Amino acid sequence: MAIKKITVTASGIYDVLIGGGLLRFCGGYVKNVTEASKLAVITDDTVDALYGKIVTDALEAEGFGVCKFVFPHGETSKSAKTLTDIWNFLCENNLSRSDCLIALGGGVVGDITGFAAATYLRGIDFIQLPTTLLAQVDSSVGGKTAIDLDGGKNLVGSFKQPKLVLCDTDTLDTLSDDIFIDGMGEVIKYGMIKSESLFAELEQYTTEALRKNKAALDDIIAQCVTIKRDVVEADEFDTGERMLLNFGHTLGHSIEQYYNYTGISHGKAVGIGMRMITHVAEKNGMAETGTYARLKNCLDYYGLDINVEPAMSELAGACINDKKRFGDSINIIICSNIGTSAVKKMPVEAFFAMLSETSEN
DSSP states (O other), rough: OOEEEEEEESSSSEEEEETTTTTTGGGHHHTTOOSSSEEEEEHHHEEEEIHHHHHHHHHTTTTTTTEEEOOOSGGGSHHHHHHHHHHHHHHHHTTTTOOOOEESSHHHHHHHHHHHHHHGGGEEEEEEESSSHHIIIIISSOOOOEEEEEEEEEEEEOOOOSSSSEEEEEGGGGSHHHHHHHHHHEEEEEEHHHOEEEEEEHHTOOHHHHHHHHHHHHHHHHHHHHHHHHHHOOTTTSSSSGGGGGGGGHHHHHHHHHHTTTTOOOOHHHHHHHHHHHHHHHHHEEEETHHHHHHHHHHHHHTOOOOOSHHHHGGGGGGGGGGTTTTTTEEEEEEETTTTTEEEEEEHHHHHHHHHHHOOO
């Protein structure tokens, strides 16, 4: 199967390669984009057990000196403590400004590795090797890096574009259905905000059917990356159009925080957030009738139509710390229909009132 290449032109220009078998040959791809002599692979314990040796061997075969830092998997590791541990590891291994970090894993690994790269020695290069569906379609591309605080998700971070992104779609074969459908939350988001045709394609599958159709899955990943590429190129630093990528995230992040980042994973929370805000929008005349039902049905196809304990009114308070709040106003993302989205600025009080007055029941 041919490798798909999508070039991102932002503050840095880099390629996103999509296809099977890329990790086995990552050394050659990495050598083409860096003159580093030493590489630090940052990964978690789950991914290390699956792909750590494959990647290390491939990099060393190209003459790189390789060291590796492994931390416990999960969102709770995306913390200031883990970041400090990474910085100290880089110091101990004498990484210089001409060296490079390799983020091997899902969104947590990519986010914290990118932030380490943005800040260590005031900035060194990094490369993304995303191994989950969510990371391949979303978090590995576009240069957003961050860690979480007690007060909310992704509240401290930096913009740092990678030098290369290698999406080895063979890694998706080792994902549990639970982790795979987590990524589908972000895939559905792309159809909702920018592409009715992508959304319609997703309506033709279930999780089982899509996982069996490798060619279709690779193409869907490429469609998502292309949409994100176009949005990032238009608004790299998230002051306008790029906010559309946060559809479902304001309430989604609040749900993750409610469950202490252990009960509902990111993609599932985004799915719930998309469903909730679309229901609110349709009830308040901001979305066409039937948009909510169609989204809810699509989420159901992939096991993402999930009920949670808190009502929308209970989640409102956590939205106070959302990055899309500006003073007494907040930017919310509304899809007026499938494939059409817009940023709507409204007073925080009006947003809270809207959530409190609308129930999905």
